[in-house]
Amino acid sequence: MELGSLLGEGMNPKRSAKRFRRAPGKRPMPFTAFVVRETPAAAKIAIIRTGVTARVVDEMVRYLGVSKSDIFRVLRTPESTAHKLIKDSRPLDTAASERVVRVADITRLAEETFGGRAPATQWLKTPNLALDRATPLSMLDTEPGASEVRRILSAINYGGAF
Template structure:
């Protein structure tokens, strides 16, 4: 649903260094590793500190700082988690209508998630599906 917005959330073709118009281009980019600047842009969109974004994708802060200094790329696993976070953010923006509202919603404890923040659920595939399910219910006006 919001898959087409993911490249823009991560900085678009210019920041990512290639056109992602072709099918499978995003998967190839994830395998090659995203530029660390894409992660920093996502952190800015989510209004997260570097330590928070590092924790969300499972990278030590010192490693992130070192990669930022050398303008290095993320590993494929880190890139995959970054894209997963970008996809959920893009879906939240589409559902809630605004980037600031989406960022706030992702950082606010939610009853449907047993009082936990949606952002904290994005470290596993089942957690991502649960957050996406809640966003789908919001989009269709289904309350639980």
Template sequence: MHPGAAATPDQDFAAREIILLQHSGELLGAGKVFKRVPKSRMEVHSAILDGAFPYGALLTLLSGITLLNETDLTNALGISARTLRRQREAHKKAMPADLASKTWLFAETLTKATEVFGSREKAEEWMNRHAMGLDGRRPIEMLQTAQGTEIVTDFLTRLEYDVYS
């Protein structure tokens, strides 16, 4: 690309994807709790299946969340509060693939909400409020399923581009 030339939509998407992956990985403790941030969705997929994300990644994510309550968080992630407490002692143990996947998707959703609303605090506040575009549900409640997470992500994209319908 020539200096001063506008990025193509594909280049813009790729750059945004890299930033989303980087910020999501940072929320999970990349470089501290696990080795490095995956550079593509395929790498995320492989890392999840390879057991690259320990419980410490989940604990790091949760320790940075201040405005959402534990019950909502554990429901969204599909893990009991009791299991979560037990894993604090085994933070280096690899998460099962389904939990690692939900944890990564939660981090991605929080990252996207932070981008849309301008701060982590505003993103968490939004996740806890009922949203007309989600049939009056709170975004945090929608994260209990892959389909609900996709709906929330799509809604965030519509908010980002001022397309509400």
């Protein structure tokens, strides 16, 4: 997908990142936007550096069917901090914003692997023997954990068993 089609013709990635921080209802929140389509690296970097709105937590809870505390653990953001950021409509820090993008990317891969949102989110929430009985979602707080989840999804896609 071309950067222009995602961001709008003539927009640069830095300025377009601000679009993802607007109030809910005006524009799609970043989580669903990232799950629905592959986002160019330049746009991801700009959005991560600008900071994803903390309100994305509510969308992640709805989309994945998990609790806010589960999302706060994956984002490695204390609940009190996250609640204040949400209340003040402020962005998450760079590290938490990167984790939002990571979770969305892995969710998209899981949806492609399992053929839809429901089986993908169920798989993300189910303890996995290959991850020492941790859930794939819980592994997404670090890049090495996400790499393991990607490896498992790849093995499933190409006939491996996990």
